[in-house]
Each structure stands twice: as C-alpha cells, then as structure tokens.
Amino acid sequence: MTFRYLPTTEEDKKEMLDFLGVSSVDELFSDIPEEVRFQGMMKLDEALSEPDLVKFMSGLANKNANFTTHVNFLGAGTYQHYAPSTVNHMLLRGEFFTAYTPYQPEISQGELQAIFEFQTMVCELTGMEVANSSMYDGFTSMAEAAMMAAGHKGKKRVVVSKAVHPETRHVLSTYAYGQEVEVVEVDYTNEGVTDLDSLKVALQNDTAAVLVQYPNFFGSVEDLRALEEIVHAAGALLIVSANPVALGLLEAPGKLGADIVVGDMQPFGIPVSFGGPHCGYFATTSKLMRKMPGRIVGQTKDEDGKRGFVLTLQAREQHIRREKATSNICSNQALLALASSIALTGLGKQGVQEMAKMNVQKAYYAKQELAKVNGVEAVFEAPFFNEFVVKLPVSVSEANKVLLSKGIIGGYDLELAYPELYGHMLIAVTELRTKDEIDQLVKELEAIAHA
Incomplete structure (x- = not known):
C-alpha cells in the first residue's frame, strides 16, 4: 500500500541503510542497551483508510460549537462579521495564495500593489499619514508601538489603561521586560473608561507613551480629545488601538491627535477560525515613519515612466544595523492584509459606514432589552460601539453553560x-x-436570572 503523506518507500530505506553501511534499522540503535529499549508495539489505533480518516476527523470537528450550529455573542477581540464572497474567490487564487514576502520586488508587482492598497486603506481609516505593510496581530502591534515610542523618546516608561484588552497588556509586559521598559497601569472609572485623574498622577517626566483602546475592551468609547491634551501636555506620545469597523462611524484617531494608531484587521474579511491567524495594522505620522517596525511599500516609476512598486523602508534588524533596528519582526501578514483589502473594497466607504451603524444599533437594542430583565443589570454608562457589559445574578461560567445547551455562545466572562x-x-x-x-x-438570560 502507498501512503500519500508518508512518501518514504522500502527502496528509500534500503538506499539509506546501504549508504550508512548497516543491514537494518535496528542496527542503527545497537549502541542503546537492549534492556532500556522499548519492546513490542505501541498502543496506537490501527491505521485508517483516507475516507475513514476523513469521516473520523469530521466527527471530531462536529463536536465543536461553531457559527453554523450556534448563535454567537462572543467578541472580546475576535469578531464574527460579514465578509463579501469575493474575499475567498480572490484570496485563493494561486498568485496570491502562494505568494510570500516580496524579497525580490521587481518580480512581485502584484503582491506589492496589494500591500500598497492595504496601507492606503489603513491611512484613510485611521486618519494617519503613513502605514506599514501589516503586523502579526493587533496585540503585538500595540506592544511594538510602545517599544517604538520608548526608543524614539529615549524613555523607559509607558502607561497603559486597564481598559485595554488584557491579552494586549500581557504581550506588552513581555515585550517591555526584554527592553527594560516599565509598564504602569491606570484604572478605569465606573463609566467603563480610562480614569483621567489617575492618568494625570501616573504621568511622569520619564513617560514615553500612553496606550488606550478605542473603543476599549468593555466596548466603551474613550474621549481621545481629552486624553490627547493630557498626554501631550506631559510630553508623551498617544498610542491608540482602534477597532477598524468602529472607525467607519467614530472620528479617526489621527484627527484627534493620536501619534500612533494600531489595531487588528480581523473584523474585515478574516474569519474567527477558533482564534487566528489575525492581521495587525500599524499607522503613524510622517515624522515617526523611519522608526516604524516592519516595512513600507512605496509607489514609483520605472525608467520607462510606468508605475511600479518597491519596498521603500525596511527598518528591521536583517536590513540595517542591529542596534538601530526598531523591531525584529521578520515578515508581515500579506495574505490576510489582502483579505482585509478585498473586504474593504467590496464594502466601499458607504458599506463600511452602514456596517458600523448596524453594529451600534443592534448592540444598543440588545443592551436596552437586557436592562429590562429583573436581575440583569446594565453597567457602565459611557457610549459604546458593538460590545457592552451586563451584570448577572449568577457566575458567567454557569450562565454560558446553560446558553451553550440552548444553542447560544454567550459573552466573555470578565472575571x-x-x-x-x-x-x-x-x-x-x-x-x-x-x-x-x-x-x-x-429570553434565555431572563430564565437564568430567575432560576
């Protein structure tokens, strides 16, 4: 029998043994004492034929609660959104699907143009002047921004709001430890936004940057204008992690004084896929462009005057002196950046705005109806986007078990x-x-609250 995924044949084995000058595979292990060698057969199931294996694996997959079998109300950084059908049709074309980092830009014009369009769309969404070709995800993108700010300012301290995604804060701490940067957290108010008074106290002369999320982890919309005044008065940079869908409705952070805007493009055209992969974006001002991690694709003309694309800046350690590198990120998420670009193109400016409005309207309706349930309390009064917090009379883990049995994937347990x-x-x-x-x-949460 031949095996599609185990290409080593008996002839291959014989050729290897002849080359090594031994008569059998067992002879290869003759230096290992007999008494410590494993004897007999390992307790493994018999090999399955390919059709039987497909059936078996499909059965395992069907045990997962997924979006075709359950209604999803879980977000917390990874979201289920509409993606135009054109995304996969374009993404799975061989010239894109198999393309890798364009180390030879002169023969990678299609890939480079796709990245260039991605950068342009990110700038339009964020209100910033320049964007790079993408980061791994929104979590590492924000940590990279903090390290860039620390390097630019020559200061070893950053302040982050506790209303920033907890996993982002964990990644930030990991990055900061290696760079010997101190991370200070400031609390949130009973309205679910960053406590500005606590922020003022935390800001010191050695603070390089302040990091906030927009909307924040609780779904609440931060007052970026007020934050900008406080942060810049202290001589620090303002770093904003923004949900790109929300930017279809909210004022762009760049218009409100942000110095660096980062985030995750997952909501546009990238499926949840049980948690990844994602595609981070990174945008900043032209003044900080040469400090930006990753690479930038630029537009130019060849010797015949035809439009072409090149890798304009590559500030990573493989391309410049290590001590001057702002980051050691070695690649980018070109394929997923393309997915987001296709989704944004399919939706268009009006489509993105309509999509954002629907998120707000439906989320407000849900919060309004839940607030009517006796035993369920709507908390945090700040304006919000498509996420909000409610307090239940039972533990969230218990409530989610019941919801799952009813075909609903419940919300994130903030505890x-x-x-x-x-x-x-x-x-x-x-x-x-x-x-x-x-x-x-x-209806289901009402039943849980009254059980």
Missing part, C-alpha cells in the same frame, strides 16, 4: 481578567445578529 467583575458578561452584537437572535438571548 477571568478582572477579578473585581464577578458575574459581569461582555456581550458582542455585530451586524450579523438578527432581532430574533437578540430576543432569544434576552
């Missing part, structure tokens, strides 16, 4: 990252949720 928020659930409502689905969630 996991914020011990003080026992019984608080972070619920995400995107444009894909229908009124009937929202009403069903309300």
Whole structure:
C-alpha cells in the first residue's frame, strides 16, 4: 500500500541503510542497551483508510460549537462579521495564495500593489499619514508601538489603561521586560473608561507613551480629545488601538491627535477560525515613519515612466544595523492584509459606514432589552460601539453553560481578567445578529436570572 503523506518507500530505506553501511534499522540503535529499549508495539489505533480518516476527523470537528450550529455573542477581540464572497474567490487564487514576502520586488508587482492598497486603506481609516505593510496581530502591534515610542523618546516608561484588552497588556509586559521598559497601569472609572485623574498622577517626566483602546475592551468609547491634551501636555506620545469597523462611524484617531494608531484587521474579511491567524495594522505620522517596525511599500516609476512598486523602508534588524533596528519582526501578514483589502473594497466607504451603524444599533437594542430583565443589570454608562457589559445574578461560567445547551455562545466572562467583575458578561452584537437572535438571548438570560 502507498501512503500519500508518508512518501518514504522500502527502496528509500534500503538506499539509506546501504549508504550508512548497516543491514537494518535496528542496527542503527545497537549502541542503546537492549534492556532500556522499548519492546513490542505501541498502543496506537490501527491505521485508517483516507475516507475513514476523513469521516473520523469530521466527527471530531462536529463536536465543536461553531457559527453554523450556534448563535454567537462572543467578541472580546475576535469578531464574527460579514465578509463579501469575493474575499475567498480572490484570496485563493494561486498568485496570491502562494505568494510570500516580496524579497525580490521587481518580480512581485502584484503582491506589492496589494500591500500598497492595504496601507492606503489603513491611512484613510485611521486618519494617519503613513502605514506599514501589516503586523502579526493587533496585540503585538500595540506592544511594538510602545517599544517604538520608548526608543524614539529615549524613555523607559509607558502607561497603559486597564481598559485595554488584557491579552494586549500581557504581550506588552513581555515585550517591555526584554527592553527594560516599565509598564504602569491606570484604572478605569465606573463609566467603563480610562480614569483621567489617575492618568494625570501616573504621568511622569520619564513617560514615553500612553496606550488606550478605542473603543476599549468593555466596548466603551474613550474621549481621545481629552486624553490627547493630557498626554501631550506631559510630553508623551498617544498610542491608540482602534477597532477598524468602529472607525467607519467614530472620528479617526489621527484627527484627534493620536501619534500612533494600531489595531487588528480581523473584523474585515478574516474569519474567527477558533482564534487566528489575525492581521495587525500599524499607522503613524510622517515624522515617526523611519522608526516604524516592519516595512513600507512605496509607489514609483520605472525608467520607462510606468508605475511600479518597491519596498521603500525596511527598518528591521536583517536590513540595517542591529542596534538601530526598531523591531525584529521578520515578515508581515500579506495574505490576510489582502483579505482585509478585498473586504474593504467590496464594502466601499458607504458599506463600511452602514456596517458600523448596524453594529451600534443592534448592540444598543440588545443592551436596552437586557436592562429590562429583573436581575440583569446594565453597567457602565459611557457610549459604546458593538460590545457592552451586563451584570448577572449568577457566575458567567454557569450562565454560558446553560446558553451553550440552548444553542447560544454567550459573552466573555470578565472575571477571568478582572477579578473585581464577578458575574459581569461582555456581550458582542455585530451586524450579523438578527432581532430574533437578540430576543432569544434576552429570553434565555431572563430564565437564568430567575432560576
């Protein structure tokens, strides 16, 4: 029998043994004492034929709760959104699907143009002057921004709001440890936004940057204009991690004084896929362009005057002196950046705005209906986008078990990252949720609250 995925044949084995000058595979292990060698056969199931293996693996996959079998209200950094059907049709074309980092730009014009368009779209969304060709994800993108700010300012201290995604803060701490940068966290208010008074106290002369999220992890919209005044008055940079879908409705951070804007393009054209992969974006001012990690694709003309694309800047350690490198990121998410570009192109400016409005309207409806349930309390009064927090009379883990049995993937248990928020659930409502689905969630949570 031949095996598609085990190409070594008996002839291959014989050729290897002849080359080594031994008569059998067992002879290769003759130096290992007999008494410590494994005897007999390992307790493994018999090999399956390919059709049987496909059936077996499909059966395992079907045990997962997924978006075809359950209604999803879980967000917390990874979101279920509409993606135009053109995304996969374009993405799976061989010239894109198999393309790698364009080390030879003169023969990678299509790939480079796709990246160039991605950079342009990121700038339009964020209101910034320049964007790079993408980062691995939104979490590492923000950590890279903090390290860039520390290097640019020559200061070893950054301040981050506790309303920033907890996993982003964990990644930031990991990056900062290696760079010997101090990370100081400031608390959030009972409205679910960064405490500005605490921020003022935390800001010191050695602070390189302040990091906030927009909307923040609780879904609340931070007052970037007020933050900008405080941060810049202290001589620090303002770094904003922004949900790109929300930027279809909210004022762009660049218009409100942000120095660096980062985030995750996953909401546009990139499926949840049980947690990844993602595609981070990174945008900044032209003044900070040469400090930006990764690479930038630029537009130029060849000797015949025809438009062409090149790798304009590559500030990583493989291309410049190590001590001058701003980052050691070695690649980019070109394929997923392309997915986001295709999705944004398919939606268009009006489509992105409509999509953002639907997120707000449906989320507000859900919060309004849940607030009517006796025993369920809507917390945090700040304006929000497509996520909000409710307090339940039971633990969120218990509630989610019940919801799962009813075909609903419930919200994020905030106690996991914020011990003080026992019984608080972070619920995400995107444009894909229908009124009937929202009403069903309300009905099930009402039954849980009154059980």
